[in-house]
Amino acid sequence: MKEAAFAFFSLFTLLTAAGVVLSRGVVYSAFNLVLSLFGLAILYLLWGASFISMIQILIYAGAIVVLFVFVVMLLNLEKPQDIAPPWIRGILTGVSVWGLCFILLRVFSRSFGEMPSVEPQKASVRMISQLLFSQYLWPFEILTVFLLALIVGIYMLARPERETPHESP
Amino acid sequence: MENLIALAVLFAVALLLCGAILAITQILGPKNPVPERLGTYECGVKPEGNPRIPFKSSFYLIAVLFLLFDVEAAFFLPWALVYRDSISAGPELLWALLVYLGLMAVGLFYILRKKILKLN
């Protein structure tokens, strides 16, 4: 039962992830991305990691993709534009896919074997919280400083111009 | 696992409801497509130009700021969960909160001072 559900949602996540890349319209890509992230959240739920699953929906499906859709709507990117000739795009795609695979395999091969063996059912919210605010307190606080820097940085990048050509909607 | 089955059942029932709504209107509703009915409705005026007009970047800023603050707010949740039981052990978590809250307040104060959200 659990295995069947797991297989189904794995397939669902992979197919919609492929849909993100293969869709012709950018909005359809965004839609597929929501489905894919939602599928991933269900996988987390099946593993017993309910907190991560909910955060996955709250942050990724509920906030990050909203940002993507906003950008699509703002820039009116209906059809993807060809920014370079096909052979350059091919080479760039190949290099980046290869690089990503390299990094991922590297990370996986290193961390196997020394994975902390926690029973999935026991990795409760409370345990995550206790670890986060004792052992990982400093990384957590440093992260906050990063977020603050991001807020300032985004303002500098996207600050509204004094005169806007379009009338405000 | 039992919880998940209940959720799955709810999801299935909700999907069924959506499908039923779609199907019933298709079956019961009349079909009489005339060009006026299938055109874009902009108060009777003929639509001019591309409806997907570009917008001010302020909307984009709101979305980005929401994302950042949502991440920050999400970190409050695990903290709040363990706070009550940690009080007897000492003030570490209170200090952690004060630092975190202070940094978040600085960010909020910054965007309010810069009047980013003034859309008009």
Next chain:
Amino acid sequence: MEAFDYILSISKVVLILVGVIQVVPIMIYVERKVAALIQDRPGPNRVGPLGLFQPIADAVKFLFKEDPIPLNTNRFLYTLAPFLSLLPACLVIAALPIADKAILFGREIYIQITDLDVSLIYILAIGSLGVYGILFGGWASNNKYSLIGSLRSASQMVSYELPLGLAVVGTVMVYGTFSLREMVLQQEGTFLGFLPNWGIFYQPLGFLVFLVASFAETNRLPFDLPETEAELVAGFHTEYGSMKFATFFMAEYMNLATMAGLMTVMYFGGWHLPWVKDSQLLEWLGSQNLLCIVQIITYIVKVAFFLFLYVLIRWTLPRFRFDQLMELSWGSLIPLGLINILLSAVIMYFTGGKV
């Protein structure tokens, strides 16, 4: 799990979902009657006694209307969008604890679809998906009014999700759990000897922030910028007709019911009668099932109170301007939410865990 458990689970889901959907016709009737009362006109009075069958007539009319898909739209997303709003609205109900438990066929049955250990975040998370119905609906309609309406609506919904999340943090601090069921169980009895032991007395500021944010989150009138009739025809659902239009409304009213239910659970003691302990009530009534019915009625009365409050406020307050709306969220509600967390933390620290 046996077949019996599945049947139980399915019947529970269907009963609760159907029960919550009943909010839609009732709310439509109440809303129209209250509007009529406030604007000094009779309101619906033709169909049935006092116009009571008006919502049914409306529903039948919606079903028998033609459902055209305008030619310039993106057909797939246009058709999908109303259901993208309805689906999250149906799913969030799962986490609401309506009553404690009943004993049927020799089993304890919790009157709640599922008791996740993260049910509070579940409601916030799934609720945040409701924005896609509006975004995709407005975009797919290929209409300037729809697009502007949906962008406004989405910025509003995301801006008010933050205060909602921050207000909830205070409640989690007080009760030390994400499970709504456990929250309600902790709200039994009295506080300071003379008040009911309800969340609102621990989190008055949090409740205020939550209440205001919940209005905006459900796009109700003081905050119904997405559908300002005078400016945007009907906002994101300008191009929608027939049952698709009604589906957006169903989703809105169901979200309203969820928000009212969540407020009842977090701030008004859920299924508990004020001052009375469940054990005393059980002794007096003599049966767990009878107690369960009393609890369900208590819960429904409390939710109905909040729904009525929503209606009253909708017809008494004028609409905000868009920049005022953003200012209210980022300039007042989010800082208030942070102050609430700070105050609760400090007070809890000095009283040693009990607020």
